[in-house]
Amino acid sequence: MTMTLRDDTVPRFPPGVKFRFDAVRAAWVVLAPERLFLPDDQAVEILKLVDGARSLGAIADDLAARFAAPRDVIAADVAAMLGDLAEKGALAL
Amino acid sequence: MTAFEPPMGLIVELTHRCPLQCPYCSNPLALERAGGELTTAEWQSVFSEAAKIGVLQLHFTGGEPTARRDLPDLVRHAAGVGLYTNIITSGVQLDDRLMAALMDAGIDHIQLSFQDVDPDNADRIAGYRGAHARKLAAAARIRSAGLPLTVNFVVHRQNIANVPRMIALAEGLGAARTEIAQVQYYGWGFKNRAALLPSRAELDQTTATVEAARARLKGRMVIDYVIPDYYARRPKSCMGGWARRFINISPSGKAMPCHAAETLPGFVFPSVRDTSLAAIWQSDPAFLRFRGTDWMPEPCQSCDRREIDWGGCRCQAFALTGDAARTDPACDLAPDHALMQLAVAERGETPADFVYRRFGANDAETPIGETVP
Numbered sequence: 001m002t003m004t005l006r007d008d009t010v011p012r013f014p015p016g017v018k019f020r021f022d023a024v025r026a027a028w029v030v031l032a033p034e035r036l037f038l039p040d041d042q043a044v045e046i047l048k049l050v051d052g053a054r055s056l057g058a059i060a061d062d063l064a065a066r067f068a069a070p071r072d073v074i075a076a077d078v079a080a081m082l083g084d085l086a087e088k089g090a091l092a093l
Numbered sequence: 094m095t096a097f098e099p100p101m102g103l104i105v106e107l108t109h110r111c112p113l114q115c116p117y118c119s120n121p122l123a124l125e126r127a128g129g130e131l132t133t134a135e136w137q138s139v140f141s142e143a144a145k146i147g148v149l150q151l152h153f154t155g156g157e158p159t160a161r162r163d164l165p166d167l168v169r170h171a172a173g174v175g176l177y178t179n180i181i182t183s184g185v186q187l188d189d190r191l192m193a194a195l196m197d198a199g200i201d202h203i204q205l206s207f208q209d210v211d212p213d214n215a216d217r218i219a220g221y222r223g224a225h226a227r228k229l230a231a232a233a234r235i236r237s238a239g240l241p242l243t244v245n246f247v248v249h250r251q252n253i254a255n256v257p258r259m260i261a262l263a264e265g266l267g268a269a270r271t272e273i274a275q276v277q278y279y280g281w282g283f284k285n286r287a288a289l290l291p292s293r294a295e296l297d298q299t300t301a302t303v304e305a306a307r308a309r310l311k312g313r314m315v316i317d318y319v320i321p322d323y324y325a326r327r328p329k330s331c332m333g334g335w336a337r338r339f340i341n342i343s344p345s346g347k348a349m350p351c352h353a354a355e356t357l358p359g360f361v362f363p364s365v366r367d368t369s370l371a372a373i374w375q376s377d378p379a380f381l382r383f384r385g386t387d388w389m390p391e392p393c394q395s396c397d398r399r400e401i402d403w404g405g406c407r408c409q410a411f412a413l414t415g416d417a418a419r420t421d422p423a424c425d426l427a428p429d430h431a432l433m434q435l436a437v438a439e440r441g442e443t444p445a446d447f448v449y450r451r452f453g454a455n456d457a458e459t460p461i462g463e464t465v466p
Contacts, residue, residue: 016202016241016269018177024099024147031177033202033243033270036101036149089269089315 005079005093007057011050014092019047032090043081050091056082096375097384099147101333103176104154104341105136106352107164109452111157113183114220115208116447117247117282117289120156121355124452129345133163135366137170139342142370144174148340154181156344165194172199179204181245184231185224192234203235204243204272209252210262218251220449232266243270248299249289250444256299260306264314273303274319279353279408281450286436288444293437296324322423323433327398328405329423335383335407340374348373350380353408357417383407388418392426 013019018031028044030037039047045067049059060075067074085091109124131139140151151171158164159182171178179202180195187203195203207228209215215225235242244266246252246259256273263271275296276282276289291299303318310316322329332339336350346365349355355362360379363372373380382388386399393404404410405421413422413432420427 014241014269015239018201020175022147022149024145029149031149031201033241034150034152034179034204036177087312087315 005056005083007060007075008055009093010052010055011059011082011086012052012092013050013090017090019050030085030090032088035088035090037085037088037090042077046078046081050082098337100143100340100374101148101338102150102152102340103140103143103148104152104339104352105139106154106156106341106343107136107158107161107167108344109156110160111155111183111450112160112185112221113157113224114449114451115218115247115281116220116285116449117249117276118450119277119280119282119352120450121280121353122284123355124156125344126452130161131344131346131365133166135346136167139346139365139370140167140171140176141174142365143340144171144176146371146374149177150179151176152179152181157183157186159186159191165191165198168195168200169198172201177201182206182231183219183224183228185221185227187227187231187234189234192238196238196240200240202241202243204245205232205235206245206247207259207262208247210255210258211252214252218447229266232268236267241269242267243272244268245272245274247274247276248291249276250291250295250440251289253291253295253299256302257306260302260310260316264310268314270315270317272317272319273299274317275321277319278321278323279356279412281448283412284448285445287440288447290321290323290437290440292440293324296320322406322409322421323437325423326425327423328402328409328421328427330402331406331409331421334385334403336374336380337384337403340370348377350383351408354379356408357411383418390418390420392424392428393420396426 016033022029028039030039049062056078060071060078063074064071082091086093108130109120110127158180168178178200180200181204184205205228208218212225216222232242244263248256278286282289303316307316332351341349341352342365347362348365349362362379363377389399389404393399405423407417410419410421411417414429422429422432
């Protein structure tokens, strides 16, 4: 993998990618060039914190404060999920 | 009865008019004329309805969607009702003025097709002198407008040797996505199959090229790769399954589960002019005909992949066997799989001449493309 994910990496949705709530499905969706993703609940909580300003570390801190899981476990999950989405072209890192 | 899950995407063939004449065009052999096309207001009302029933992405295609002068108005309306808007274009008419109008209207993404990397061969395949140069200019416009770019190369025996250069061109153009899409053999592609189908050796070499490029470009450019069904072991999950994810609408408003479905006999497809999209999706007999797994014959019915590939492609099953309800011959478990090898054997040493995609080219000698009104 060519991307290195660090705590200070700031993820953002690139042009052409939209993360929004779909009222018909009552679910969050990621809309990207000629593909779309239906993230699970955990991924949705991570993606809601992607605003082009928060770093991976800040996202992990936020989630660790709200959910009962060790921060390093959460940080690894965040990096894995966002790295995967970036590989599919739906996130910029 | 509970409602079937909503469609993800709406594919609208705004018009069948196109300045290009590619011999593998996905449009039907019987092209629809300009006079029958839905009006601006009719399309806009379809988009509103689509958003309401849960469509997420709208794909504007054709023919050439930019042949509709109201394209920016259509994009603006679609974006306004919350749809993700995508244009699939040849790019030859995408000038600065149109690009600016599309940006102003809220376009999300543009997919630009190329016929080859070699300009002369590209223009020959497109049947349009100067097309390739215009496409390069369109790619630059899309990128400088700040939009992500997908470039699509339709690959066949008359350009397959250039796939490494196609990937290099896409990189040079700053594409975020590249489609290396082998011709799908329906409609005009089926008619020109002997002129287009590559050899097994050519395909294998291309697959290796694409796999190496994917590894090298990981995280920078996504490459979508489509192989010809004729060399597949398992059928593709055509349209993600019949009437499971998409609605395709023809220029005159005919709603179908896919763009090639009109080739199937015995179907009456509903028109959005007189039936709601919701009713079409939930209860139209044409949409229900092959939805799910109940219709499947063996070997599909008891196959553990039946909800992965959904029996493959109905239009291909019909084109090759004469029966749309048979297993797609692309599957090596299909009773008709030998038809694929026969087709490969028919391709011959040298490619046949193209039958170019033109209004009337299939039924009469009227070799003049219809002009844009």
